Amino acid sequence: LDVIATGTVHSHDSDSASGPSNGLPALPTMAELSANPGEQFVPWDAALDPAPEETVHHVSLEVEEVEKEVAPGRTQTVWTFNGQTPGPVLRGKVGDRFVVELTNNGSMGHSIDFHAGDISPDEPMRTIEPGESLTYEFTANRSGIWMYHCSTSPMSVHIANGMYGAVIIDPPGLEPVDEEYVLIQGEQYWSSDLTEGTDADAVAYGTPSAVTFNGYPFQYDHEPLSAQAGDRVRMWVLDAGPNLPLSFHVVGTQFDTVWSEGDYLIDHSEDSGSQTLGLLAAQGGFVEFSPHQAGSYTIVNHAMSNAERGAHGKLVVVDN
Known part of the structure; x- marks a missing residue:
């Protein structure tokens, strides 16, 4: 990959793909996106631990709006679960129960939607205001890697600004790997x-x-x-x-x-x-x-x- 020194991200010229024809800013180049991260960069740990033995999982998720580097030379305010994007990865087995306490420490309304649970969305997926909390409980009836995300409107913007994560429910008989x-x-x-x-x-x-x-x-x-x-x-x-x-x-x-x-x-x-x-x-x-x-x-x-x-x-x- 071609890289440049970390610094302010510069755009293509005005006739780039997302230029003035639709009023959007031009896109950063591949060289800019692949430049060296800033000194405070810490990679998101992609390694997975096995599913824990317990069958009831108590989880605390806090909405936090934080300033962080999201790309080389690009620092912005992002909306997160527990200060990170993606949010924490949860893992369990079919039949496990998850009890999630969501607290909104942000400056606006936020919510959460767990695809790993098949329950009525009316109460647990409601938007809560700053300072409020709710408890979201579900049983993992089916295996999968399930998305969770903020479901407050506009949902696309809340997801794009960092509010998403995964719940892994192992299929029965999943073998260990190296x-x-x-x-x-x-x-x-x-x-x-x-x-x-x-x-x-x-x-x-x-x-x-x-x-x-x-x-x-x-x-x-x-x-x-x-x-x-x-x-x-x-x-x-x-x-x-x-x-x-x-x-x-x-x-x-x-x-x-x-x-x-x-x-x-x-x-x-x-x-x-x-x-x-x-x-x-x-x-x-x-x-x-x-x-x-x-x-x-x-x-x-x-x-x-x-x-x-x-x-x-x-x-x-x-x-x-």
Whole structure:
């Protein structure tokens, strides 16, 4: 990747794809998005722990509006669950119960919607004002990697400004692997007003400034994921949107197991494989593969314009 020193993000000239014809600011370049992060950058930890043994999960989520670096040279106010984007990953098994306490420490109304629960939305998904709390309880009746997100209107803007996360409910009989990661695709739509963060018009037009895995463009190029040759690797993948699809691919590998939206498309096959896991917004699944040789394996959204906007990383494999 071509990179430049960290600094203020500069736009293309005025005739770029999102230029004055629709009144939106021009987009940052790939070189700007893949530049070195700021000194305070800490990669979002994509490594997953196994599901805990307990069957009742008590979770505290706090809405926080924080100023943080979202891309090289781009610091803005984002809306978060527990100060991070994506929010915390929750994990359990079919039949587990989740008791979630949501507290709104922000300056405006916010809410939460767990796709992992099938319950009436009227009360638990209601918008709460600053200083208020609510309790959201659900039983995980079905396996999946389920999105959760703020559902306050305009929902697209709340998601794009950082309010999304994942609940992983293991399918029965899921076997342990050597390395297990989660990658959540999200989109950023920058406003010229850093206190607003997200440009609602850009969201409506579907012209993202950046597309990320786990909240920061190209972060796993700067801090690659790791494995050893011959390891069995599982990658859970969720497309948090709010708009764009995800064609998940790891260059140099073939997936021998693909699990998508609750079902195995391929299950530990020796003679057939898959090159991508295709997901629409709010869909998820996992893939498994075993890299046989040491090397640097590139992780991409194979809708290549989205990879070039930041949905891109590396898995570095070393000899064991």
